[in-house]
Amino acid sequence: MTIVPSLRNSNSSDQLWKPADLLESERLANEIQDCVMKIVKKREDRVVNGEADSFGNDFLGLLVNAYHDLDDKNRLSMEDLVAECKTFYVAGQETVNGLLAWIVLLLSIHEDWQEKARREVIEVFGNQNPDSDGISKLKIITMIIYETLRLYGPTTGLPRRVARKVQVGKLVLPANINLLIAKAALHHDPQLWGDDVHLFKPERFADGIAKATNYNAAAFFPFGLGPRFCVGMTFATTETKIALSMILQRYSVTLSPAYVHSPVPIITLKPEHGIQVIFESLHNGA
Numbered sequence: 001m002t003i004v005p006s007l008r009n010s011n012s013s014d015q016l017w018k019p020a021d022l023l024e025s026e027r028l029a030n031e032i033q034d035c036v037m038k039i040v041k042k043r044e045d046r047v048v049n050g051e052a053d054s055f056g057n058d059f060l061g062l063l064v065n066a067y068h069d070l071d072d073k074n075r076l077s078m079e080d081l082v083a084e085c086k087t088f089y090v091a092g093q094e095t096v097n098g099l100l101a102w103i104v105l106l107l108s109i110h111e112d113w114q115e116k117a118r119r120e121v122i123e124v125f126g127n128q129n130p131d132s133d134g135i136s137k138l139k140i141i142t143m144i145i146y147e148t149l150r151l152y153g154p155t156t157g158l159p160r161r162v163a164r165k166v167q168v169g170k171l172v173l174p175a176n177i178n179l180l181i182a183k184a185a186l187h188h189d190p191q192l193w194g195d196d197v198h199l200f201k202p203e204r205f206a207d208g209i210a211k212a213t214n215y216n217a218a219a220f221f222p223f224g225l226g227p228r229f230c231v232g233m234t235f236a237t238t239e240t241k242i243a244l245s246m247i248l249q250r251y252s253v254t255l256s257p258a259y260v261h262s263p264v265p266i267i268t269l270k271p272e273h274g275i276q277v278i279f280e281s282l283h284n285g286a
């Protein structure tokens with residue numbers, strides 16, 4: 001069995017000409033790489049030591065399997081394995097984390113929706129942990145997730161490259177230019193959403209996305225459009241529903257006076273000063 005190789009490519013002479021922030025970013029990149037490789041090695045060791053008979057069939061297991069593929073045409077390099085892990089971690093963690101934070105903020109302000117959501121969660125799950133049957137019944141929670149994705153979607157723009165000259169309506173786009181489709185602008189366009197566009201109104205989505213957007217696919221696409229559409233969409237919404245249900249079962253949330261509203265797009269849409277809310281346990285002694 002191949003033991004995970006080192007991908008590091010450091011050279012002490014780098015320190016003579018590289019600026020400090022570049023050296024620091026390289027150090028961090030190496031640390032992330034080492035961290036992923038340690039996790040991979042742990043998986044490999046379990047098989048080598050006879051504690052497991054396969055690398056597993058979760059996402060990491062599939063990648064480690066591909067890394068050990070006997071056919072070198074199908075084999076994944078360690079560099080690609082690490083890159084896949086980084087992509088899924090960043091694409092999956094930052095986005096869902098941000099979405100949950102914005103939902104908690106909005107529910108702390110709109111206590112009527114918080115109450116409706118909690119009622120639904122208790123009706124569906126009682127005080128039990130969420131299960132997959134119940135997850136598909138969460139209508140109010142789904143509406144809240146969509147409306148939060150519209151107002152504070154984690155990704156604000158969609159980068160695209162124009163491969164060949166194309167006409168879009170009156171606009172002629174030449175080949176080989178880079179475009180940023182301003183998703184947030186469309187999600188906040190009063191012509192598409194009405195004059196109350198800036199208000200949190202989950203009821204817009206009461207009859208689903210198609211009705212809310214008047215059957216216009218370009219009015220709402222928090223997970224992108226086309227063949228590069230987000231592969232993690234179902235996972236992300238399920239994860240959000242589970243986490244939110246568990247929070248609502250246990251806590252009521254109110255906005256802290258310390259909160260200062262300042263969403264800033266730093267890769268994903270982030271609250272510049274954090275989100276200060278007050279959680280109060282719904283169960284005595286919990």
Ligand code: HEM
Pocket residue numbers: 087088091092093095096099153154155158159222223224225226227228229230231232233235236
């Ligand atoms: C609220 C959560 C999320 C949002 C809003 C979101 C949004 C997006 C968007 C807008 C894209 C680009 C799509 C395009 O170019 O058309 C994308 C791509 C991607 N997302 Fe997500 N995402 C979320 C969660 C996740 C999760 C949980 C995962 C993985 C577990 C994930 C994995 C990916 C990957 C791998 C891509 C690249 C797909 C490709 O280029 O083929 N995302 N996501």
